[in-house]
Amino acid sequence: MDAIEKQLHASPRNLRYIFTIAILILLLFIWSLTTVNLDNVSESGLGIAAGIIGGILNPDLDLLFSFTSQGVLYLLIETIAIAFLGTIMGSILAIPLAFLSASKIVPKPVASVTRLLLIIIRTIPALVYGLMFIRVTGPGPFAGVLTISLASIGMLAKLFVDVIEELDTNILESLDSIGCNTFEKIRYGIWPQLFSMFLSIIIYRFDMNLREASILGIVGAGGIGAPLIFAMNAYRWSEVGSILIGLVVLILLVEFFSNRIRNKLVRG
Amino acid sequence: MYDRIFPPAKITLPNGKIVYEKKSRAPIILVLLVLATIISVRFTNFDLNTLFKRGHEFFVIIGQMIPPKWDYLNNIWKPLLDTIKMSLLGSILGSIAAVPAAYFASSNIVSKPVAAVAKFFLSILRTLPTLVTALIATFIFGLGTLAGTVAIFLFTIAYVGKLLYEQIENANMGSFEAMESIGMGRLQAFRYAIFPQVLPNYLSTSLFSFEGNVRYAAILGYVGAGGIGLLLDESLGWRDYSSVGMILLMLIITVYLIEKVSEHFRKKLI
Amino acid sequence: MIEFIDVGKTYSNNMKALEDINLRIEKGEFVAVIGPSGAGKSTLLRCINRMHDISEGKLIVDGVEVNSLKGKEIRKFRQRIGMIFQSYNLVTRISVIKNVLVSFAPKLPYWRKVLGLYTKEHKVKALTALDQVGILDKAYVRVDQLSGGQQQRVALARTLAQNPDIILADEPIASLDPVTAKQVMDDFTKINRETNISVIINIHHVEIALEYADRIIGIRKGKIVYDGKAEDLTEENLNYIYKGQTEELQSNEMEGKTDV
Structure with missing residues (x-):
């Protein structure tokens, strides 16, 4: 038995606490059950499920490997491009915001205001940005890039701040003793520490952005989402199958490589 | 693989010891990133002009959200x-x-x-x-x-x-x-x-x-x-x-x- | 040559860190500074390269009056004095050689600094310094992969690459195990003998100080209470430096703390 279970038996107060929480969760659970409405479930559901599974097992290979602008490969590359550019732009925007929200660097009120702004940016779903940007640039992948940029800022800046606040400042003392000026201290003492950590965070976010970008098509902001929804609405299951296969393979591949690169960056 | 195409530089110390310095990956990574950016710009019709011309529209929309109803x-x-x-x-x-x-x-x-x-x-x-x-x-x-x-x-x-x-x-x-x-x-x-x-x-x-x-x-x-x-x-x-x-x-x-x-x-x- | 003439140092909170320091250290000496925590050892060391300002007296290093230096002159002056720290103070996420090369950074032209590119000549010098401390094979390894002793050697190599006239070491072995500590001390001795660089070292471990240093300076409450050859240091001298509290001395050693 580990400490937690022992504690549980040792102290009756704790037991009551856990009991209360359990009841609370149970009540919440029952409350949330009221949302389930089985009326809309029709018998065609089973047929559709079978259709989708059939489509995945029997994908439209021509579509999967065609290079035309309707082909899965092309759309996947477009999705990657949206995620890539969006990540780069988002990172560029996030860096100043991160410094502005580091209480080590700027006065407290400035840091608090920036933090609030970042929380707001982070909470608004990317799809909402997508719908707004479509009004700005018209539908298409460009709106997707802008959406991804804005949607990445919140998380990127938050993770950047953590790195900034954990900087090892001992190194500055030794650079002082070598006779470095302020620029040299930043270039050789701060930058190397920030660079690999920031890069690792950016790659992590790219990984997430790829998933985001793959659904932006649903609102018309480019990428593979739109063809997916069209294919589904038209019940073309083999097309759906090939798009899903392409998407899953791509995301798994990118995740694999991004994990490897990040491990190398962080552990050396 | 990379080291075969770009062989490591040989540095000889005054005392005769030889050190091989692997060529930095930074330039090729940089080239790849720039290429990826160019390709991405092509694929997404990224257009700074539009952004500058119509970017303010985004803030107009935000302006209309405030005050909320x-x-x-x-x-x-x-x-x-x-x-x-x-x-x-x-x-x-x-x-x-x-x-x-x-x-x-x-x-x-x-x-x-x-x-x-x-x-x-x-x-x-x-x-x-x-x-x-x-x-x-x-x-x-x-x-x-x-x-x-x-x-x-x-x-x-x-x-x-x-x-x-x-x-x-x-x-x-x-x-x-x-x-x-x-x-x-x-x-x-x-x-x-x-x-x-x-x-x-x-x-x-x-x-x-x-x-x-x-x-x-x-x-x-x-x-x-x-x-x-x-x-x-x-x-x-x-x-x-x-x-x-x-x-x-x-x-x-x-x-x-x-x-x-x-x-x-x-x-x-x- | 380092010369302290009636040097005193008072911190802004009116705490006297150093008082009436008179000291002459010739080129090529190996000096160990001992004393209890908070006695002013670190302050003494940091005055020499103007990491701290002195409040009274004169401090002359190789003919330069240290306290009259300003801005850029200070940085130029510091380039001639190497400094080693208890916590190594390396950038752990980059390679060993890049850490050593940093000591050339102030001398680089601007564009090289921005890009972080060094000349071949600098690389040869850095590698030679690494060879001197026996970790040439680790040159392209990232620092966070090295043990504490190896990291302290990288710091030593970084200092050597500066080609300094003086090396100041602030508790260089306090974070190391006894065996590695000896190896690092051996490196200091070797460098001192071979290159005639003066070495001034703050140290908690009295036995090691006696074993390696030619000269011992004992500090107590900001004043020099012993200054003489290592072999002349008696038990009574030690008792006086640590005020007869040999137990406290031992506990200090165990904790390996730095003093202010």
Whole structure:
């Protein structure tokens, strides 16, 4: 038995606490059950499920490997491009915001205001940005890039701040003793520490952005989402199958490589 | 490979020792990144001109959101609560279902092939964006909150399941073997030896995934899977931005509160 | 040559860190500064390269009056004095050689600084310095992969690459285990003998100080209470430096804390 279970038996107060929480969760659970409405479930559901599974097992290979602008490969590359550019732009925007929200660097009120702004940016779903940007640039992948940029800022800046606040400042003392000026201290003492950590965070976010970008098509902001929804609405299951296969393979591949690169960056 | 194309530089020290300095990867990585950027710009029709000319439109829209339309609050409550219910139900059921899923994916508990198959399914589930799962779910379960709940349920299994099997695989196996040696079955030994070890982390992960699920659930309405997303879609479609502002404000407050509460309990757990 | 003439130092909170310091250290000497925590050892060391300002008296290093230096002159002056720290103070996420090369950074033209490119000549010098401390084979390894002793040697190599006239070492072995500590001390001795660089070292471990240093300076409450050859240091001298509290001395050693 580990400490937690022992504690549980040792102290009756704790037991009551856990009991209360359990009841609370149970009540919440029952409350949330009221949302389930089985009326809309029709018998065609089973047929559709079978259709989708059939489509995945029997994908439209021509579509999967065609290079035309309707082909899965092309759309996947477009999705990657949206995620890539969006990540780069988002990172560029996030860096100043991160410094502005580091209480080590700027006065407290400035840091608090920036933090609030970042929380707001982070909470608004990317799809909402997508719908707004479509009004700005018209539908298409460009709106997707802008959406991804804005949607990445919140998380990127938050993770950047953590790195900034954990900087090892001992190194500055030794650079002082070598006779470095302020620029040299930043270039050789701060930058190397920030660079690999920031890069690792950016790659992590790219990984997430790829998933985001793959659904932006649903609102018309480019990428593979739109063809997916069209294919589904038209019940073309083999097309759906090939798009899903392409998407899953791509995301798994990118995740694999991004994990490897990040491990190398962080552990050396 | 790289070192064969660009052989390392040879540096000879005054005392005759020779050091090989591998050529830096930085230039080629830089070239690749620039190439990738150019290709991406081509593929996405990225256009700075448009951005400069019409970028302010975005802020015009934001300007129209402020002040939010306070009367709209009455229309928001039900879908907002629906969103919370969806994510709550999906998270609770998903976290419970994640336990057997993680059990069968742990290579130190079950046989290697079984674990590999289970891991494969978990990673596919995790890879599919929630919105896509929700879209598929609306086709199978019909429009409404049930589809959204199913999507969140599936994602939670995958997410909590993955973190849980990683925990189980790193757990201390000594007590597991001890329990097996006194005649317990694998399942029982797991229950008494491994589960207590991973319990606090499991609860914390489940809470964390609930936090994230509220955010995801907010957009599921867009594909007809219930919740506040439907309302967002409608108001954005009608360009009724002050209502959008109100919805977003409520969403931000809700997410913030849920995060704070969940953070409080997560800190207690670890 | 380092010369302290009636040097005193008062911190802004009116705490006297150093008082009436009169000291002459010739080129090529190996000096160990001992004394209890908070006695002013670190302050003494940091005055020499103007990491701290002195408040009274004169401090002359190789003919330069240290306290009259300003801005850019200070940085130029510091380039001639190497400094080693208890916590190594390396950038752990980059390679060993890049850490050593940093000591050339102030001398680089601007564009090289921005790009972080060094000349071949600098690389040869850096590698030679690494060879001197016996970790040439680790040149392209990232610092966070090295042990504490190896990291302290990288710091030593970084200092050597500066080609300094003086090396100041502030508790260089306090974070190391006894065996590595000896190896690092051996490196100091070797460098001192071979290159005639003066070495001034703050140290908690009295036995090691006696074993390696030619000269011992004992500090107590900001004043010099012993200054003489290592072999002449008696038990009574030690008792006086640490005020007869040999137990405290030992506990200080165990904790390996730095003093202010």
